[in-house]
Amino acid sequence: MKYANRLFAIASLLPLSLALPAHAEPELFIAPYGGYSFGGSSFDINELDADNAETDNKQSVGIEEASHYGIMLGIGTNDPGNIYLLYSRQSSELKSGGLFTPDLVASLDVDYIHLGGTLFFPSGDFQPYITASAGVTRMMPDDWSTETRFSMGIGGGVEYSLTSNFALFADIRGYATFIDSDNSLFCNENECLWHVTSDLMWQAQANLGLKVSF
Secondary structure, eight states: OHHHHHHHHHHHHHHHHHTSOGGGSOOEEEEEEEEEEEOOOOEEEEEEOTTSOEEEEEEEEEEOOEEEEEEEEEEEETTTEEEEEEEEEEEEEEEEEOSSSEEEEEEEEEEEEEEEEEEEOOBTTEEEEEEEEEEEEEEEETTSOOEEEEEEEEEEEEEEESSSSEEEEEEEEEEEEEOOTTSEEEEOSSOEEEEEOOSEEEEEEEEEEEEEEO
16 A cells, blocks of 8 residues: 555656656757858057067057857756857958058957856747857967967857747847956067057857757
8 A cells, every 4th residue: 555655646746747847857968050250349559579688669560350160068047048169260351551551460360158047038939038158269370489478258148049948149249358468479589579559358259059958
């Protein structure tokens, strides 16, 4: 009789467990995306001579606008929202000089590697959201050292559910990279290009992607 009561109790819980919403289980997702990176702000520098001493040649240097691609890996939360690891790469150019006649300094790859979180505001199949992240920016010019700096990001967008497992999303993100104005930037074995006189570099992204949940 004791075992029969236990079986009855277990059986009575089955309808309740089947009625639980699907998002009660942690939702994993992968989200490839692409978009366009806007140059944003430039940073001010002093050129260095062959002995790595500052010269009187002061100028501004910026990253040219270019397309980028990336991917996010994450897990859903009950807020509703998610936490994610983001990787983004932009192949661009580093240029100095005037707006209309910039001089090419070097080809440059820019990576963002961030840990972030998203908060959704559901409205049917459309889910507007805000997001924030923090991590590092890697700037990798040809023939010069890779520079890695702390950075933060903030953005907003909208996600549209196609099915329970697939969604499209579009967003705009802004990234602030902390350059540190008391350092030389981009060196090789013998010399450095510049001494930085700016503290912060801004860049913006417009993204479009596909989110696959499982």
